[in-house]
Amino acid sequence: MAGRGPSRQELIRRRRQSGFVGRQGELAAFRDTLRQAPEEAAQFLFHIHGPAGVGKSTLVRQMEGAAREQQGITAYVDESAADVVEAMEAISTQFAQQGLALKSFDKLLATYRQRRHEADSGAAGAGAATESMAGAADGVVTGPVPPASSPASVVASQVGLVGLGMIPGVGAFAGAVDPNQVAAGADRLKALLSARFRSHDDVQIVLSPLKVLTPAFLQDLAEVAQRRPWVVLFFDTYERIGPLLDIWLRDVLVSDLYGELPANVLVVLAGQSRLETRCWADHLDLVTSLPLEVFTEAEAHQLLAAKGITDKRRAEVILQLSGRLPVLVSTLAEARPTSVEEIGDPSGTAVERFLKWETDPARRAAALACALPQEVDEDIYRAAVDEAAAELFGWLRTLPFVTDRASRCRYHDVVRTAMLRLQRRQSPSQWSQQHTSLADTFQGWRLRLEEHTPPKDGWWDDERWRDYRRQETYHRLCADPHAALPDALRECLDAYDHGIATLRRWAQTLDRAGHDGSAIPVSSWGRQLLTALEEQNQPGVTVLTHLLTRGQLDAQGRAFALVLRGRDHRNADRNEQALADYNLALTLDPEAARAAYGRGVTYYDLDRYDDALADFNRAIELNPDDALAIAVRGVTYSLMDRHDDALADLNHAIELNPDHAWTITSRGRTYYEVDRYDDALADFNRALELNPDYTWAITIRGQANRFTGRYDDALADFNRAIELNPDHAWTIAARGMTYYDVDRYDDALADFNRAIELNPDYAQALAARGATNRLMYRYDDALADLNRAIELNPDYAWAIAIRGAAYYGVDHYDDALADFNRALELNPDYAWAIAIRGAAYYGVDHYDDALADLNRAIELNPRNGWAHYKKALVLHSMAHPDQTLCLTRAIELFTHDAADPSPQKALNGKGNLVTAYCAIQRWDDAGRYLADFISSGPIRGQIKAVLADLDELVQAIASAEEHVSPLLRRLENALAAAP
Structure with missing residues (x-):
């Protein structure tokens, strides 16, 4: 059986290679490099540059053939790659076609595509926990409203993130960027992503795709390089793709930022412009520059002779028409005029002469018709x-x-531009008809796609559909630019809603259509949009402002643009500007559900919950099955303590979307708020079953475990959440509070220090560190932290109450009482603050006030043994007979604590029993519990607390001193021996 013959592409390549003339010196330099050992080859980066038509792409093809002759593997990238990721993907695809797939890179790329899709669609749930400890003592972490846009667009709409590799395809020198804005945008994006994904790696691959993908790409490239003598990467039309690739390519070639590049990798750049000096200036000595000009007369005659044209008169006409531009010399020679008579009048352009010399009218018409599409496959060819x-x-x-x-x-x-100009000039009406016909063809293909089930997130997510829509737009702009431009600008809004890269392709389409159709308004819009995308700090807002100001949008289009700009303002925390845009959008289009939702979310962010509810109600009225809007309204109800309404909405949202982890977690949080802990934990567990490493769900479950006394489970959850997101200050502080709860003060301080290091103005962590220092009797440190926390948040009741307790600890009773009064003004039912204010009143002999506070504290929390004990001391000072009853109740509660499964709670119970039994003068019991307390290994703070209580008891009951003194000595010895 005969072997398989060469492909059509291979035959074309052979034909062109056999007829190649000129550029022999440049090709020889490249071949010389291929003949050398990689470690000896000084040339590895070639830059072919020169004006259009001088043969850059032809020389690239010859170099590609030369590399394959040497058993090398090659890949070709041109302007069809919209960013660095697509460039790497193109290389990987071509390597796979040559039998050497980049398997690890391909797998990681698939992960990136999936995670990016999840981020854009919100499929993985909402954002990270907010930076709030909700009072630190009794709060539960709250998840923010899911963004009205993808997390990627949160930052992409604000800054280019130049050089960070976070948004692939942003130019290296795209204008001045505020570094503070970049940092803030990066932090916001990281916060939004940190709870969505299964691991820190998933966050990083969306946050910084180049930093994750490029090392894998280079590792696989190194494996390919071990199996082939040369790996050659060609980057054509570099004047267009250079701004997108320059920084990345430079870093890959000359630095070890992403890893090492094998020595047998060659890179060839081909473009009209010289390399960007600001990027390449320090490395131009590594570049082999290959400047191309028009053919010399000798080279031109050599090509003509190879095509069979040796007649001097014919050659002179061809050289005159072509200006010795290689593409035109080759084009004219291809027609092979056989006589001077065939040449005729040598006036006109080279393309016109080529068409005249083509004797087959069908071929001539086909050559002209196929210049109209931007690119041609067999289907497009037959349509044209x-x-x-x-x-x-x-x-x-x-x-x-x-x-x-x-x-x-x-x-x-060069040829296409000439053919388009010729057709526009010869028959404007036919030009319009042909472009309209092509537009209708692409529309028909698009509509046939739409007969099938659309993708989950709409047709804009379908690559083929987008291509058909874009080509349709291009041809309508060419056919009738005045009529088509408003619709094309309106499409730019949908493109931007899909993503920055899609909008860039649409802007390029406008630019190309305006150039090809000689329609200045169209090309002007294309350039404006491209400039905004590549040079502005806030590309999205700038583009939308251009469109709103001069974009000829109708009322609905203006409303949609305002919705998108309002979204961008809200994502950048410019809430007043967001509200202004949403208000105007709803004025223009009262039926705009996204405007109502977006304004509601903005009100939510501003804690204007009544206004938020009104907008969510309107959004749901307009779109009754909008599960996200229903869920967010439920969360808003929850924050307003309307828990029944909240649960009704969240249940409905889960019915509509049973596997939405954010909604399930939000319902769990609401269950927690109404003390339905089993239901809450069931929801958190379900959310984590759907997404095992969902950071927010892990964190909030940890908080629920903490407040229900499951400290080991809480710590396990916080440890896991921190493992997934090591720099999330809230989670670290929450773990610190758990350590605080179990009296592991050194561990707590370590976490608070880290949280404050990450966020120096983190009021909750400062207050928590102050509270910890108070319990460790470091009052100066405690007061410094608490003063700073209250400075940051003057109405922070928990911090104010803890500062009052610190003042109480150093006998500053007036300052302590002032703080307790302020804390209770902010939170009248704050039981702990009421109890300790009662103790402060007792310290200044205000027994009636003390008794009133302690009674109120016990009413709010009847199981507060400490309040019962303090009340007994007050009653003793008032010679009230109920003191024994209070002590008995305190001992009962402390005994229950001493039997608690939590070692720390049990230890505190034992210490309190020592003091309570001394107060009731049951000395043997006091001694027995003291021995148990000391043998249980208390920390220094716990020992000091019992010492302070016994000292206070001796001051209150002088007759107890004789029996208490031996106990004090034993405690002092234990304190001296404690670590």
Whole structure:
């Protein structure tokens, strides 16, 4: 059986290679490098540059063939790659076609695509926990409203994030960027992503795709390089893709930022411009510059001779028409005029002469018709040409000005531009008709796609659909720019809603259509949008402002633009500007559900819950099955303590979307608020079953475990959450509070220190550190932290009450009482503050006030043994007979604590029993519990607390001193021996 013959592409390549003339010196320099050992080759980065039509792409193809002759593996990247990730993907795809797949990179790329899709769609749930400890003593972490846009757009709409590798495809020198804005945007994006994904790695791959993908790409590239003598990467049309790739490519080639590049990797750049000096200035000595100009006369005559044109008169006409521009010399020679008579009048352009010399009218018409599409495959070809030329696609692909890549053909820009100009000039009406016909063709293909089930998140997520829509837009702009421009600008809003990269492609389409159709308003819009995307600190807002100001949008289009800009303002915490945009959007289009939702979320962010509810109600009225809006309204009800309404909404939202982890976690939080702990934990567990490493769910479950006394479980959850997101200050502080609860003060301080290091103005962590220092009798440190926390948040009741307790600890009773009064003004039912204010009143002999406070504290929390004990001391000072009853109740509660499964709570109970039994003068019991207390290994703070209580008892009951003194000595010895 005969072997399989060469492909059509291979035959075309052979034909062109055999007929290649000129540029021999440049090609020879490249071949010389291929003949050397990689470690000896000084040249590894070639830069071909020169004006359009001088043969850069042709030379690239020759170099590619030379590399493959040496058993090398090659890849070609051009302007079809919209960013660095797509460039790496193109290389990987071509390597796989040559039998050497980049498997690890491909797997990681698939993960990136999936995680990016999840981030854009919100499929993984809402954002991270807010930076609030909700009073630190009794709060539970709250998750923010899911963003009205993808997390990626939160930052992409604000800053280019130049150089961070966070949003692939942003130019290296895209204008001045405020570094503070970049940092703030990066932090916000990280916070939004940190709770969505299964691991810190998933956050990083969306946050910084280049930093994650490039090392894997280089590792796989190194494996390929071990199996082939040379790996050659070609980057064509570099004047267009250079701004997107420059920084990344430079770092890959000359630094070890992403890893090492094998020595047998060569890179060839080809473009009209010289390399960007600001990027490459320090490395130009590594670049082998290959400048190209028009053919010399000798080179031009050599090419003509190779095509069979040796007649001097014919050659002179061709050289005159072509200006010795290689693409035109080759194009004219291809027609092979056989006589001077065929040449005729040498006036006109080279392309016009080429078409005149083509004797087959079907071919001539096909060549012109196929210049109209931006690129051509066989389907597009058949749609563009007359029936007589339907079978000539193979011929078209052989033409010297046609480049065949990835199953689609493109005309050389010089030839295509001339052919388009010729057709516009000869018959404007036919020009319009042909473009309209092509637009209708792409529309038909798009509509046929729409007959099928749309993707989950709409047709804009379908790559084929987007391509059809974009090509349709291009041809309508060419056919009738005045009529089509408003619709094209309106499409830019949908494109931006899909993402910055999609909007960039639409802006490029406007630019190209305006240039090709000689429509200045269209090309002007394309350039404006591209400039905004590449040079502004806030590209999204700038683009939308341009469109709103001069974009000829109708009322609904203006409303949509305002919704998108309002979203961007809200994501950047510019809430007043967001509200202004949403208000105007709803004025223009009262039926705009997204405007109502977005304004509601903005009100939510501003704690204006009544206004938020009104907008969520309207959004749900307009779209009754909007599960997200229903869920967010439920969360708003929860924050307003309307828990029944909250649960009704959250239940409904979960019915509509049973596997939405954020909604399930939010319902769990609401269950927690109404003390339905089993239901709460069931929801947290379900959310984590759906997403095992969902940081927010882990964190809030940890908080629930903490407040229900399951400290070991709480610590396990916080440890896991911190493992997933090591720099999340709230979670670290929450773990610190758990250590605080179990009297592991050194561990607590370590966490609070770390949280404050991450966020120096973190009032809750400062207050918690102050509270810990108070319990460790470091009153100066405690007061410094608490003063700072209250300075940051003057109405922070918990911090104010703890500062009062610190003042109480150093006998500053007036300051203590002032703080307790302020804390209770802010929170009248704050039982702990009421109890300790009662103790302070007792310290200044205000027994009636003390008794009133302690009674109120016991009413609020009847199981507060400490309040019962303090009340007994007050009653003793008032010679009231109920003191024994109070002591008995205190001992009962302390005994219950001493039997608690929590070692720390049990230890505190034992210490309190020592003091209570001394107060009731049951000395043997006091001694027995003291021995148990000391043998249980109390920390220094716990020992000091019992010492302070016994000292206070001796002051209150002088007759107890004789029996208490031995106990005090034993405690002092234990304190001296404590670590």
